[in-house]
Amino acid sequence: xxxxxxxxxxASGVSLMTVSNVINGRPGAVGTETRLRVLEAVERLGxxxxxxARRLRNGLTGTVGLIVPRFDHPYFGELAARxxxxxxxxxxxxxxxxxxxxxxxxxxxxxxxxxATYDAVLLSVVGLHYDDVDKLQTSVPIVLLGExxxxxxxxxxxxxxxxxxxxxxxxxxxxxxxxxxxxxxxDEGRQSMTAxxxxxxxxxxxxxxxxxxxxxxxxxxxxxVACARIAVRERLAQTPEIxxxxxxxxxxxxxxxxxxxxxxxxxxxxxxxxxxxxLALGEHMTPGLTTIxxxxxxxxxxxxxxxxxRIAGQDVPPQHLISPSMLVARGTTRE
Amino acid sequence: xxxxxxxxxxASGVSLMTVSNVINGRPGAVGTETRLRVLEAVERLGxxxxxxARRLRNGLTGTVGLIVPRFDHPYFGELAARxxxxxxxxxxxxxxxxxxxxxxxxxxxxxxxxxATYDAVLLSVVGLHYDDVDKLQTSVPIVLLGExxxxxxxxxxxxxxxxxxxxxxxxxxxxxxxxxxxxxxxDEGRQSMTAxxxxxxxxxxxxxxxxxxxxxxxxxxxxxVACARIAVRERLAQTPEIxxxxxxxxxxxxxxxxxxxxxxxxxxxxxxxxxxxxLALGEHMTPGLTTIxxxxxxxxxxxxxxxxxRIAGQDVPPQHLISPSMLVARGTTRE
DNA sequence: GTGAAAGCGCTAACAG
DNA sequence: CTGTTAGCGCTTTCAC
Numbered sequence: 001x002x003x004x005x006x007x008x009x010x011a012s013g014v015s016l017m018t019v020s021n022v023i024n025g026r027p028g029a030v031g032t033e034t035r036l037r038v039l040e041a042v043e044r045l046g047x048x049x050x051x052x053a054r055r056l057r058n059g060l061t062g063t064v065g066l067i068v069p070r071f072d073h074p075y076f077g078e079l080a081a082r083x084x085x086x087x088x089x090x091x092x093x094x095x096x097x098x099x100x101x102x103x104x105x106x107x108x109x110x111x112x113x114x115x116a117t118y119d120a121v122l123l124s125v126v127g128l129h130y131d132d133v134d135k136l137q138t139s140v141p142i143v144l145l146g147e148x149x150x151x152x153x154x155x156x157x158x159x160x161x162x163x164x165x166x167x168x169x170x171x172x173x174x175x176x177x178x179x180x181x182x183x184x185x186x187d188e189g190r191q192s193m194t195a196x197x198x199x200x201x202x203x204x205x206x207x208x209x210x211x212x213x214x215x216x217x218x219x220x221x222x223x224x225v226a227c228a229r230i231a232v233r234e235r236l237a238q239t240p241e242i243x244x245x246x247x248x249x250x251x252x253x254x255x256x257x258x259x260x261x262x263x264x265x266x267x268x269x270x271x272x273x274x275x276x277x278x279l280a281l282g283e284h285m286t287p288g289l290t291t292i293x294x295x296x297x298x299x300x301x302x303x304x305x306x307x308x309x310r311i312a313g314q315d316v317p318p319q320h321l322i323s324p325s326m327l328v329a330r331g332t333t334r335e
Numbered sequence: 336x337x338x339x340x341x342x343x344x345x346a347s348g349v350s351l352m353t354v355s356n357v358i359n360g361r362p363g364a365v366g367t368e369t370r371l372r373v374l375e376a377v378e379r380l381g382x383x384x385x386x387x388a389r390r391l392r393n394g395l396t397g398t399v400g401l402i403v404p405r406f407d408h409p410y411f412g413e414l415a416a417r418x419x420x421x422x423x424x425x426x427x428x429x430x431x432x433x434x435x436x437x438x439x440x441x442x443x444x445x446x447x448x449x450x451a452t453y454d455a456v457l458l459s460v461v462g463l464h465y466d467d468v469d470k471l472q473t474s475v476p477i478v479l480l481g482e483x484x485x486x487x488x489x490x491x492x493x494x495x496x497x498x499x500x501x502x503x504x505x506x507x508x509x510x511x512x513x514x515x516x517x518x519x520x521x522d523e524g525r526q527s528m529t530a531x532x533x534x535x536x537x538x539x540x541x542x543x544x545x546x547x548x549x550x551x552x553x554x555x556x557x558x559x560v561a562c563a564r565i566a567v568r569e570r571l572a573q574t575p576e577i578x579x580x581x582x583x584x585x586x587x588x589x590x591x592x593x594x595x596x597x598x599x600x601x602x603x604x605x606x607x608x609x610x611x612x613x614l615a616l617g618e619h620m621t622p623g624l625t626t627i628x629x630x631x632x633x634x635x636x637x638x639x640x641x642x643x644x645r646i647a648g649q650d651v652p653p654q655h656l657i658s659p660s661m662l663v664a665r666g667t668t669r670e
Numbered sequence: 671g672t673g674a675a676a677g678c679g680c681t682a683a684c685a686g
Numbered sequence: 687c688t689g690t691t692a693g694c695g696c697t698t699t700c701a702c
Contacts, residue, residue: 006679015688021688050391050448050680051448053679054679057679071415072417077411077412109428116387225619257623280407281616284560284590286592324671349672351696385695393696396680
């Protein structure tokens with residue numbers, strides 16, 4: 001039924017091992033004429049290696065796994081696309097799995113069994129807790145991505161959440177906002193992304209001599225467009241003096257924009273908005289979304305380099321890298 | 336280093352086979368007491384099955400592949416999320432790969448070798464050509480998704496592109512638009528999504544007694560937000576009488592909205608817009624995007640059911656299903 | 671109810 | 687330069 005190396009070997013009158021040598025292009029291991037004969041048979045029979053067998057035998061297949069909380073958040077889609085491009089440069093291939101939809105889903109995706117399926121795994125830990133990650137015990141290299149407060153024994157490419165939030169909030173203040181909200185903030189004292197960005201938001205205000213409003217942190221059940229929209233709409237009805245909003249993600253910012261509009265207010269004249277992530281779509285919103293760019297390309301290059309190192313078996317201590325944040329000013333904040 | 340069944344067998348003083356029977360919960364194949372002893376050893380040693388070995392042996396791992404053109408289009412993200420949820424109901428797991436970024440990427444993703452890595456493969460064929468797909472020759476079940484004009488030997492869950500486009504365009508006309516554009520249309524005579532939607536756009540006009548403008552088809556190098564934005568901005572500068580735009584996808588529609596705004600025109604007062612796909616974000620644009628909903632849940636359920644059938648080995652003829660389209664009226668078209 | 675043998679397709683190691 | 691042997695970790699088959 002399926003064609004194996006054995007079939008090719010028989011068809012070209014050589015041994016199994018010679019076929020293997022040809023397929024893997026092992027240098028100088030097989031004569032030119034023999035190689036051509038084998039290749040001809042490969043072509044004729046339509047042979048392709050069985051990656052499963054190869055992996056069982058020697059552990060590698062050129063596939064790297066990326067585990068994200070959800071498939072349907074543009075942030076992860078953009079991350080995956082960038083990673084796929086970067087990994088392709090070293091001939092590797094990216095396969096994306098989802099951890100966050102359900103409790104079982106997470107267990108399954110993070111299980112040793114699944115992880116062992118890849119040459120290496122990139123784990124986007126947004127939303128995962130320290131303990132879940134700390135449980136991971138595997139010989140497959142794992143690189144953590146985009147979050148802080150994770151076990152130090154892993155390689156980790158992080159965002160500078162607090163500095164980014166500080167930058168965003170400072171920009172709002174500089175452009176004249178005085179009554180500031182953080183939408184999607186909270187989670188006090190935790191090591192989460194949300195908590196770090198909330199700290200940056202607070203500190204930027206203190207640094208500017210402002211006192212953060214006690215009711216300034218608008219927590220969200222989920223960092224979703226719809227949640228943010230409703231929360232902001234209701235909140236602006238209560239405290240219409242709000243004139244600057246830092247949304248913890250661009251996704252949330254899209255909801256904030258809609259909510260401000262629902263409340264009958266204008267952006268940026270009445271309320272200025274800054275997001276975080278620099279999603280591709282932000283540029284094309286009306287008005288364009290001012291946001292924090294966490295140097296995606298830098299992150300992705302670092303992560304890919306770490307993967308290369310680990311797969312190559314380099315035994316250097318765990319790396320902890322922090323991606324610099326930059327402000328991208330667009331239409332949701334004033335000139 | 337890694338713990339195998341053999342280790343568990345040794346630790347619990349039974350044979351390899353008994354461990355296998357316990358792990359796979361084979362009914363009545365092993366005594367209660369033995370089972371407990373084995374499970375205890377599994378726990379203690381932290382054993383987990385090696386999926387690679389299992390697959391090599393019996394071909395199945397519970398993983399279904401989804402191959403999409405690009406990771407960073409929200410459409411595919413939403414599709415993947417829905418599929419993952421649906422497949423989880425039968426205990427299966429979704430892994431997503433990208434085919435479209437480069438020529439080699441496509442070959443690699445569609446290669447027999449990679450496909451054979453999954454229990455079944457869902458192939459989102461937007462952008463692939465008939466011949467590429469027709470070349471696929473594999474024993475792994477393949478279900479085609481979301482496109483038309485593909486080899487009949489595959490199971491296929493399609494969108495009703497022409498009917499959807501007709502619905503969208505009819506709605507524009509009904510709400511008073513008379514000078515219509517299709518953005519991202521073209522590809523005349525081909526079996527592509529673009530061509531089908533262009534036919535629907537033309538037919539809706541004929542059916543209403545209008546003659547499609549000869550310059551009404553605005554082709555796009557890529558169905559991207561930025562392309563659409565620029566094209567529309569320039570086009571409206573030339574022919575400002577345009578008062579209705581059908582965008583072939585919601586993604587394109589986002590660009591159209593920005594382009595109309597760039598041109599200094601208002602939506603929906605000056606120009607009405609309808610998209611296609613019903614992406615989640617469309618609802619939260621300002622104004623909300625009127626669009627065509629291709630019954631995502633229906634598609635996903637059908638696709639998952641087909642996969643179940645094929646994995647179960649049912650030998651029914653190829654199924655060709657067409658998902659019904661519905662209009663979702665929002666703020667980019669008038670009352 | 672439990673165990674021994676065989677082999678899925680491939681490649682590392684060595685022999686010729 | 688080419689071939690033989692052994693075995694990756696698991697499950698199917700059949701014997702006890």
